[in-house]
Amino acid sequence: MSEREVVITEVALRDGSHAISHSFTTEQVTNVVKSLDDANVPYIEVSHGDGLGGSSIQYGFSKTNEMELIEAAVNAAERSAIAVLLLPGIGTVEDLKEAEKIGAKMVRVATHVTEADVSKQHIQLAKELGMETVGFLMMSHMVPAEKLLEQALLMESYGADTVYVVDSAGALLPHEVRERISLLKENLSVKVGFHAHNNLSLAMANTLAAIEEGATRIDGSVRCLGAGAGNTQTEVLVSVLDRLNIQTGIDIYKMMDLAEDIVAPILQEPQEITKGSLVLGYAGVYSSFLLHAYRAAEKYRLDPRDILIELGKRKVVGGQEDMIIDVASELAGYKIS
Numbered sequence: 084m085s086e087r088e089v090v091i092t093e094v095a096l097r098d099g100s101h102a103i104s105h106s107f108t109t110e111q112v113t114n115v116v117k118s119l120d121d122a123n124v125p126y127i128e129v130s131h132g133d134g135l136g137g138s139s140i141q142y143g144f145s146k147t148n149e150m151e152l153i154e155a156a157v158n159a160a161e162r163s164a165i166a167v168l169l170l171p172g173i174g175t176v177e178d179l180k181e182a183e184k185i186g187a188k189m190v191r192v193a194t195h196v197t198e199a200d201v202s203k204q205h206i207q208l209a210k211e212l213g214m215e216t217v218g219f220l221m222m223s224h225m226v227p228a229e230k231l232l233e234q235a236l237l238m239e240s241y242g243a244d245t246v247y248v249v250d251s252a253g254a255l256l257p258h259e260v261r262e263r264i265s266l267l268k269e270n271l272s273v274k275v276g277f278h279a280h281n282n283l284s285l286a287m288a289n290t291l292a293a294i295e296e297g298a299t300r301i302d303g304s305v306r307c308l309g310a311g312a313g314n315t316q317t318e319v320l321v322s323v324l325d326r327l328n329i330q331t332g333i334d335i336y337k338m339m340d341l342a343e344d345i346v347a348p349i350l351q352e353p354q355e356i357t358k359g360s361l362v363l364g365y366a367g368v369y370s371s372f373l374l375h376a377y378r379a380a381e382k383y384r385l386d387p388r389d390i391l392i393e394l395g396k397r398k399v400v401g402g403q404e405d406m407i408i409d410v411a412s413e414l415a416g417y418k419i420s
């Protein structure tokens with residue numbers, strides 16, 4: 084992969100799981116992976132939206148067992164490596180061992196931005212299993228750059244090959260991305276990555292800022308199939324990088340074709356910045372909370388924006404999905420006992 088100056092991980096088959104209520108089928112995964120593999124995408128992430136073990140009442144049940152989806156992806160890929168996401172506390176070491184046995188080559192161990200210490204066991208196990216290992220610092224907008232660096236250094240010390248700045252809420256502004264990526268680049272020995280969400284229509288601008296500051300591992304989702312308003316749109320990103328003469332090794336026409344012909348039909352509705360996803364970025368709320376907030380708003384006859392703004396004020400983080408119902412019922416005037 085030496086010809087690639089920026090190495091892209093395609094996340095639609097994991098982050099996009101949030102957008103379609105975890106309803107991927109093995110047929111969809113097989114078709115998408117085959118076409119991404121043919122376009123020469125280096126890494127394809129496949130898991131429940133909340134990572135291994137995410138299928139549950141708290142996060143939403145998967146239509147198809149994720150290990151079956153991962154196996155279908157591994158079987159469909161000839162060149163691409165299949166990656167999985169794992170949030171310690173949701174996914175277990177047993178889940179990771181099973182995914183590796185099936186053929187997953189990379190794991191991204193994701194923690195809230197202040198909780199890198201909980202990634203130690205999983206990062207170390209992944210290295211023992213011979214997997215490429217990424218530390219994934221979610222909700223990176225919530226702390227100053229210096230705190231982010233402290234947490235990134237912990238992940239590096241556990242053995243992560245790359246540490247990602249993850250803009251889970253799509254709340255970061257370009258100068259904030261620059262500040263974070265440049266500080267990590269100056270102080271880490273390992274690679275630095277960036278994962279954007281497009282809630283404020285800044286995913287592309289933020290991604291380019293990250294690349295300019297030295298990030299070499301970048302996430303995208305084809306057709307923007309990711310949580311909230313989606314991620315940096317992969318087929319657009321590879322076209323823009325090609326115009327900038329930055330090599331990704333990915334075939335642009337094939338990416339455009341698969342976005343249109345294979346991925347667009349999977350979307351329940353086109354990915355766009357709705358008032359709900361805009362408020363995610365504006366208020367700094369986890370992108371994966373969007374559909375949960377819509378459901379709660381319908382149940383309690385509320386404006387979903389009011390729920391999201393309140394969640395943002397309370398600085399609710401991943402894993403606190405039950406707070407969505409608490410906040411909605413409080414706003415609707417019910418007393419929580």
Ligand SMILES: CC[C@H](O)CC(=O)C(=O)O
Pocket residue numbers: 098132133134193221222249250251252278310370371401
């Ligand atoms: C709940 C996990 C989350 O979707 C991971 C991620 O992609 C992010 O934080 O943006």
Ligand SMILES: [Mn+2]
Pocket residue numbers: 098251278279280309310370
């Ligand atoms: Mn994401």
